[in-house]
Amino acid sequence: MDRPFLLLNASTFNTRYVGSLLAQGAMKSKGGIALPPEIWLQIFEFLKIPVKKSEYHLARVLTATPRGGSTTLSCEVELSALTFPLAHLDNGQEVQAIERYLAAPGQQHDLSFLEKMEACSRPSPTSKFFSITVTDSDDILLPHCLFHEVTVPDVIAHLQNVICMVCQGRDSHTICPGCTGGIAQKFDAFMGCGVDLACPLCLGLSFMQRDKELLEAYYWDPMPEEEETARSHRFERRLNELGY
Numbered sequence: 001m002d003r004p005f006l007l008l009n010a011s012t013f014n015t016r017y018v019g020s021l022l023a024q025g026a027m028k029s030k031g032g033i034a035l036p037p038e039i040w041l042q043i044f045e046f047l048k049i050p051v052k053k054s055e056y057h058l059a060r061v062l063t064a065t066p067r068g069g070s071t072t073l074s075c076e077v078e079l080s081a082l083t084f085p086l087a088h089l090d091n092g093q094e095v096q097a098i099e100r101y102l103a104a105p106g107q108q109h110d111l112s113f114l115e116k117m118e119a120c121s122r123p124s125p126t127s128k129f130f131s132i133t134v135t136d137s138d139d140i141l142l143p144h145c146l147f148h149e150v151t152v153p154d155v156i157a158h159l160q161n162v163i164c165m166v167c168q169g170r171d172s173h174t175i176c177p178g179c180t181g182g183i184a185q186k187f188d189a190f191m192g193c194g195v196d197l198a199c200p201l202c203l204g205l206s207f208m209q210r211d212k213e214l215l216e217a218y219y220w221d222p223m224p225e226e227e228e229t230a231r232s233h234r235f236e237r238r239l240n241e242l243g244y
Helices: 010-024 037-047 092-103 112-117 152-158 205-217 225-241
Strands: 005-009 056-067 070-078 127-135
Touching: 005 010, 005 070, 092 152, 092 205, 205 225
Parallel strands: none
Antiparallel strands: 005 056, 056 070, 070 127
């Protein structure tokens, strides 16, 4: 069975590990460090403080072992995977090809287009291994650190520090779809000028398509206030999801 890439938030993974020790009453780390419960609680509270920029990696589940109401996942982390800049993908077809690869990396994929981005000179991936226990119910105490259905915008936002070649790194992550010199057409994002359309590369093709349909519907007429508000909230949620 082919296992997709997951997105691992290494920052919350550390918090989850200490939280699991507290939940199990196991006040000793894997390295054998034994501390009083109150010290572990202080460490846990310190780790819960949000960091400005979390550390992310791509991870693949190797084994999944059910244990009562929880499942222990043994994972491999690809520390150098996808070092080629996805923010420089040239069109929507390339975005879809990369996302098919992320969903099923064990299958055959034509990624020859990456050669133009000097992907052949990227370092060989190195791996680390870890285990994580996932409960069947939502866990309030332990933060989520593994996320599925990884997309190109996820990789651009969380794994690569590269300016998006479509929106040119604008803070709004939008484009004028009629003024890109032909770039918008390659992502099926072309329409009239004078609007700020969601970037199809760093915010995602499907997010852009929904935004495009809305802007086209009200291109010649004022957009109702409730639609404007709903659109603003969608953008805010999307930007927060990606950490912008």
